[in-house]
Amino acid sequence: AGAGAGPSEETALRDALLAAIPRSRERDLFARLGVPETAGREEVKKVFLSIARRFHPDRFASPALADLRDAVRDYFAAVNEAYGILSDDRKRTEYLASRKGKAAAQAEAARVDFLKAEACLRTRDFQKARAFLEAAVRADRRPEYGAALAFACLADPQRPDKARARELLEEAMRDPGCDRAFYVAGLLARDEGNEAAAERHFRAALQANPRNADATRELRRVEGRRARGRD
Numbered sequence: 001a002g003a004g005a006g007p008s009e010e011t012a013l014r015d016a017l018l019a020a021i022p023r024s025r026e027r028d029l030f031a032r033l034g035v036p037e038t039a040g041r042e043e044v045k046k047v048f049l050s051i052a053r054r055f056h057p058d059r060f061a062s063p064a065l066a067d068l069r070d071a072v073r074d075y076f077a078a079v080n081e082a083y084g085i086l087s088d089d090r091k092r093t094e095y096l097a098s099r100k101g102k103a104a105a106q107a108e109a110a111r112v113d114f115l116k117a118e119a120c121l122r123t124r125d126f127q128k129a130r131a132f133l134e135a136a137v138r139a140d141r142r143p144e145y146g147a148a149l150a151f152a153c154l155a156d157p158q159r160p161d162k163a164r165a166r167e168l169l170e171e172a173m174r175d176p177g178c179d180r181a182f183y184v185a186g187l188l189a190r191d192e193g194n195e196a197a198a199e200r201h202f203r204a205a206l207q208a209n210p211r212n213a214d215a216t217r218e219l220r221r222v223e224g225r226r227a228r229g230r231d
Contacts, residue, residue: 014068021071033086048080048087107140110137111140114133133149147169177209179209182205183201183218
């Protein structure tokens with residue numbers, strides 16, 4: 001099919017392969033095939049056959065696509081590996097068990113990094129705290145870790161980074177129970193002079209955790225400033 005393809009078809013095939021190659025480098029085999037973890041053997045087979053029809057190395061036989069032969073061979077080998085494991089019940093079970101173990105190890109490493117960062121924050125060593133928290137967030141996107149990193153980004157007098165803090169808070173505040181995220185968002189709004197937003201965020205923090213002493217203190221300060229403004 002590749003030898004007889006016209007220029008426009010060759011261009012489309014080239015573009016499609018180049019777009020698909022990054023996914024073939026995924027370590028997660030489900031992501032590599034582009035199927036959900038719930039996909040059964042039939043769905044896995046259907047997706048694989050669709051990929052095989054579209055990107056089989058024989059389709060890249062024309063001289064115009066010669067520069068892609070190694071790339072398509074590597075791509076097809078990666079996809080074939082994923083299919084071979086996910087379509088075999090025993091291999092799939094072993095793969096899932098291995099992946100679960102790795103995920104647990106990652107989560108524990110993230111927890112340790114988070115605790116180290118908390119100790120650094122208490123001593124105001126913001127650079128070390130940020131390094132530990134960046135590692136924690138890479139391993140585990142837990143909202144509390146992101147909120148702690150956002151705080152460190154704002155509190156670091158040497159390298160404050162509001163843009164990074166906003167990005168982290170936007171994600172962390174998707175969890176309405178993460179009081180720390182709303183508290184830090186309140187600090188950011190307060191520092192920018194947006195009292196209404198600061199009050200809203202501090203109240204959200206207290207709604208998530210009525211015992212958040214920091215949010216309670218900041219809310220009282222907001223209310224005090226408002227009272228003095230009326231006077």
